[in-house]
Amino acid sequence: MFALKRSPETPDRDLIQEVLDGSEVAFAELVDRYKDRVLRLLSRYCRDAIECEDLAQDVFLKVFRKLHTFQHGSQFFTWLYRITVNAATDHLSRAGSRRLKLVEDTGVFERGCDAESPTAPLEAQELAAVTRKIVEGLPEKFRTILVLREFEDLSYTEIAEVLQIQLGTVESRLFRARQRFKDALTREHPELLPNGDVAGATRGAKR
Amino acid sequence: MNPSAEDRLLQRYLDRELSADESAAFAGRLLTDATLRDRVQQAEALRAPLLAAAAAPTPRASMAFTQKVMAEVRRQPSREQLMRFDLSASTLRVCRRILLAAAVLCAIGAAALTGLFDRPGADTLQAAPGEVQQEIDRLDAAIRADQQRQEQGRPHGVPRRGN
Structure with a gap:
């Protein structure tokens, strides 16, 4: 309802200035604009839909409280992603081992998901579930970089901005994350690897 | 394991991070280098599960989400x-x-x-009284022996120091 009050082309920079000048409507538009992306990113870390929404709400509150510290040198969404990734990793460390005991509750998510899900082939869904499980098992820094690159489709420069690391570090961390993913896939689901790559992946695992 | 220059190049090619010129040069190499072509194919195939996961349905915020956030925002200073x-x-x-x-x-x-x-005992000597007496006796004996050696070796008529 808030988004209807303003042109969708209003740049983030203008909205931010209006929020800093005291406009609530402008902040509501920022929330409307980014809520699905934030929730999607959080869902890569958190299985429970309600918990995810609570986290997303915390993220936007933090954004509101800290908006005056945002430097316009970077894009607003990379700053927002940084706050989101930090909230997600904090949540993971707070949850600790509890998250491992969480029952997979994909049904909860699917109720609020894209309409195409019921028609998606079962094989693709299984593959996605297996992949998600493997990515969740990776160390946090590898998991985050894979999520940002493969799931959120961020460029190297955007990843560097979100994680506040050098471009070279993005490349090497991404490379290692993919190696780890490949090793885990080889161990747990070798049937999903491309033909003839099991030996190669095993060599990678030993390195 | 750190990626080699070739690994980085291949990765950047697959991630569409090369410039147009670099990408064209790499594509040119793919036409002639079968090993490189094989590596690219394997890397692309490995990404299939990740692409499937990326395409999986993701949650959408509830209708009331923005209102909830704004209600909290209004409570902020x-x-x-x-x-x-x-x-x-x-x-x-x-x-x-x-x-x-x-x-x-x-x-x-x-x-x-x-x-x-300070290290304990670094500037003090600790010993049993018996050991101290033994040490004094040993030093006395050493001094006496030294004096005797000096007296035996000194020519007649040379006065002893301090006399």
Whole structure:
């Protein structure tokens, strides 16, 4: 309802200035604009839909409280992603081992998901579930970089901005994350690897 | 394991991070280099599960999400207050760091003054009374022997020092 009050082309920079000048409507538009992306990113870390929404709400509150510290040198969404990734990793460390005991509750998510899900082939869904499980098992820094690159489709420069690391570090961390993913896939689901790559992946695992 | 230059190039090609010229050069190499072509195919195939996961349905915010956030936002202090909080929080952080550093320095100084860093017994001799007497006797014997040697070796008529 808030988004209807303003042109969708209003740049983030203008909205931010209006929020800093005291406009609530402008902040509501920022929330409307980014809520699905934030929730999607959080869902890569958190299985429970309600918990995810609570986290997303915390993220936007933090954004509101800290908006005056945002430097316009970077894009607003990379700053927002940084706050989101930090909230997600904090949540993971707070949850600790509890998250491992969480029952997979994909049904909860699917109720609020894209309409195409019921028609998606079962094989693709299984593959996605297996992949998600493997990515969740990776160390946090590898998991985050894979999520940002493969799931959120961020460029190297955007990843560097979100994680506040050098471009070279993005490349090497991404490379290692993919190696780890490949090793885990080889161990747990070798049937999903491309033909003839099991030996190669095993060599990678030993390195 | 750190990626080699070739690994980085291949990765950047697959991630569409090469410039148009670099990408064209790499594509040219693919036409002639079968090994490289094989590596690219394997890497692309490995990404299939990741692409499947990326394409999986993701949650959408509920209809009331924005209203909930805005309700919380309205409970927040004004922008001026938030900025003041930030300023006082950062001042507090700096003060806390200074105090912590001062406390550490004071603790080190106090420990040094009370001799906490001295090795126990480094400047004292500890021995049983019997051992001390034995040592005194040994030194006495050594002095006497030395005096005797000096007397035997000294020419007649040379007065002893101190006489």
